Amino acid sequence: MLSPSTTKVEKPLILSLRGMTKHFGPVIAADAIDLDLQRGEVLALLGENGAGKTTLMNMLFGQYTPDAGSVHVFNEDGQETVLPSGQPQAAIDARIGMVHQHFTLAENLSVLDNILLGTEALLSARRNRKSARQKLSKLMHDSGLTAPLDTRVRDLTVGERQRVEILKALYRDARILVLDEPTAVLTPQEADMMFASIRAMVDDGLSVIFISHKLHEVLAFSDRIAVLRHGCKTGEMNTKDADTSSIIRMMVGADHEAPTRVHGIPKQPILNLANVNTKPSKGGQGLQDVNLTVHAGEIVGVAGVSGNGQSAFAGLISGLVQPTTGHVSVNDQVIQKLTPKVMLNAGVGRIPEDRHHDGIVSNMSVAENLVIERLDKPDVQQNGFLRKASIADNARNLTQNYDVRGPGINARSALLSGGNIQKLILARVLETNPDLILANQPTRGLDFKAASDVSLRLFEARDRGAGVILISEDLDEVLSLADRILVMHDGQLTETDSRDRTVIGLAMAGGEQQ
């Protein structure tokens, strides 16, 4: 409970979570969490990965049934209702709206259809679109969140899709809006626009719970901050009294220093792309006339909003995408046909963007995943037979050196947490001392400790003399790791000398650099 002395004006309560507890097997994902939300405030929910933020919100929204605890909502008159647990419909009826981190839109339907989806009776004879439009245009006018109602969602930009998601919740008369990492895919400018609109609605009485990893957003946008760690609430404070270090202390339990960057010393060129074009890849742009040289001993950061060619770029360096024109050379050798095997043998280590999908075979053991890229090496096989003892030794060494924690080297790697899976992949990539390392979103979804481990390893590899390409949507990460910064927009790579968020943000949105 918030003590009255900490806030000047106590606004009326609108939502109260009491003693929310959820176990998953032996793991306590949420341990008796109390959380209050007042009318007309933005509450930021912060915590490392696995701290229980999403579990808590899923219990609020009825997607999980809590083991203990209850959700209380209050109407305008202060009348209290306890929501039945495990029923999303009850949450919707209580006017709680949730915007998930991953969009839940039907790409082939229009914006209007997407918003109306689920609000109309299945068997109603006539669709009352006129009143729906009226309500929506009023909503858009009041909130400042606009979207073209008759355009199909697949033709929208990411920022527009985000607005549609929020409009969808507002159309259902949400009084409480839960935003799960809403800016993960937005440019800084798009994020600012979204925050401004939401701020206006909050002033009109909307209440918002806002989950984020980005501290500067939380400090700029929220009224109050609640911090979770290991399923417990470890702190709650007004944003105006908070600063970065005090928040991080609550999140990780100790003072934490982000690794500080010492500028790398570039040496000989390792990778050269000359006028490379590719086809579009995975729904994103193809590369257009990309020229790039990466030297040994430097980290080249590629910033940009996803879908602008990053997956074609990463696919190219990984050997999964062929250039249609232009050529790729590694260590002054032009690579004729790019395959993963060829790139591996040329000394390229790859940390894939989607570590579960491309990084590991989750039903195979930790030990097996650690050698999957080196099956032809003499310490892994002899005459086609796997050298089990040597593979196990390798796994014991690597899990110890890279601090990969889990149920053991013979356990399925699916049982590892996200951070430990990433450490497994790092161990596999770095133990071969690659000349070039492609790190695609290497810290996405990792908590502070795991993320700074990854950063330190990349610095180490750079200082040993490897060239590193870092692709990240997190501008903070690029700024803190990269020696050189490139911006990817519309399949083109542009180098920027600036380290200013606004300048880089503009370039990410395709604007001219000033």
Add this chain to the structure above:
Amino acid sequence: MMQITPKENQSQWVSSGIPIIAAVLALLLAAIPLAFAGAPILEAYGHMIKGVFGSLFNFTEMLTRATPLIFTGLAAAIAFRAKLWNIGGEGQFYLGAMAAVWVGTGMIDGPPALMIPLVLFVGAFAGGLGMLGPAILKTRFGADEVVTSLLLNFIILIFVQMMLEGPLKDPMGLGWPQSEPIVDNAVLPQLITRMRLHAGFVLAIGTAIIAYIILAMTVWGFKIRAVGENAAAAKHAGIGVNRTYLAVAMASGALAGMAGVSEVAGLKGYLTADLSAGFGYTGIVVAMLAGLSPLGVILASLYVASVFVGADSMSRAIGVSSFIADLIVSMSLICVLLGGFFARFNLTFAKKQVDTK
């Protein structure tokens, strides 16, 4: 409201015990159709058991029946491990048998030490080619191998009938559509005198052990498992995914082809268009019952063969239809699939209650 949630940690004992429980359960459930058929249930079970274990002859008949199932079960298991859905075991069975007949009915003759490996190799190779086609269509054009390999079964069977009415027809066969008999030197030897059990059974057991060793201990087996579990990650890690599919297709087809060779050169001696009692399809059931494990395939084959042989014996003794065997095998598969589901997921029923203060 019903909710399905994955179990956090499933025990090894539960997952390996499921097929056994399912098999027993299916046998018990067979009492229901038996009762509907008006048969004395205990007596019927007695006849089934006697039909399998009642005499040495009965027991060897069961092993003889299991022999082609081990091969076709392995064919399905090894392909499914790579998530290559070979439904064409039936066609590959006939390709193998036809190739064995082609070289083994007088085209070449030599000592058994030459002829037996030769018919086995030629049959296996023909079966392998039968699956290579669908695999090439899959890797080149993305054609679904479930459809292509399944439809190929019918094409091959009609082709076999055509050959049996034409070039392969036995001129001494009194007009029946059957091939000439395999030469004596290419016939798989009997294991016990006056019993039909032949060397194909030993070969099948040996093949299952080799398949186990390949999957568990070799680089190739590693690649098959990696491709089957996560083809995207395997590709990213530099494993030739398409090459693995083609090699697995060849191996899987070859195993089904060997089933055909074993039946034609070990049991029947000549090829007819009804050589297979659906062994290609039953092999899929065997592989599923075995949880795609090569050694499990041996046990699953023995079980399925026992059910078929036992039910035959029961139907002769008390006059219920031997289709009961198909029913038991089908129920076993359903029980295994359901059992696997309950081993992996928790079902919870949430009470609907609304309390307002």
